[in-house]
Amino acid sequence: MTSAMQVLEQSVVVFSQNYLPLCRINIKRAIVLILDKKAEPLGFSTAGGWRIHSPRLVLDVPKHIRLTVASGERMWKVPPVNxxxxxxxxxxxxxxxxxxxxxxxxxxxxxxxxxxxxxxxxxxxxxxxxxxxxxxxxxxxGMQLRTQPKPPVHPAIAFAVSEAWRNDATQFWINVQANLE
The missing domain is CATH 1.10.30.50 (DNA Binding (I), subunit A)
Incomplete structure (x- = not known):
């Protein structure tokens, strides 16, 4: 059995309205977004998430959520070289x-x-x-650089190409296809 603290340490992948992966957030933040109707669960079963019990509410929190509010994309600038x-x-x-x-x-x-x-x-x-x-x-x-220097990329792009969320997303899309058939 999983303890409450172990569940609260888990993370949820956040997708934009256009289903682009944005970031990972903790379960507490995901619950607030879902309850405030700023995000909706993505997924067709609770097998891929967690069931949270409170004195007045039982909430299924999936591993993936999609923002329902337009997140006026903040302008991101390449940071200064410092x-x-x-x-x-x-x-x-x-x-x-x-x-x-x-x-x-x-x-x-x-x-x-x-x-x-x-x-x-x-x-x-x-x-x-x-x-x-x-x-x-x-x-x-006579020295060699370990990596070629380059400017940093937008955080959303860095997250999208990282391995951090791919396994979860792969499982999610498998579930989506299974439910469409």
Whole structure:
């Protein structure tokens, strides 16, 4: 049997009105959205969700919900190139050796050689790698980047291409097809 705390730690995938995956939210937030009629359950059975009991209400919370209100898409801008955002993009690790100690910003093509302070030219490097690379390109220093630097993508796009929700969504669409037949 599942405890109440274990159930409340579960998450629900949220789809837009156009059935595009947006994010994951906790069950408590999903319940509020459903009760406020801002979202509707997606799914044809409670087998893929949870039954929540309160003193006055029994509610079936599915693993997927769809927003029913237009969520005036907020404008998203590519964040500025700064230490915090580059650390987030590079997962707080050196892009040359993988270390997570004494991290600094490094310009792949040094500014003295015409390199710009852009998302495609700035990476996180540990102090040791940054010092060794010095005022050279990685090729000149004989170093290789672990990942190619690129600008961050819109959070909804990042979520849609992530593996975090795909298994749940696959099962959901299998259920949809089964009920249409």
């Amino acid at each position: 230490r915090r955002e580059v650390l987030r993009r590079d997962h707080h690790s050196c892009q040359y050796c993988g270390s997570n100690k004494h991290l600094t910003l490094d310009h792949v093509i040094p500014r003295s050689q015409g390199g710009l302070h852009t998302w495609n030219n700035v990476v996180i490097a540990c102090a040791r790698c940054n010092s060794y690379k010095s005022n050279r390109t990685p090729l000149e220093a």
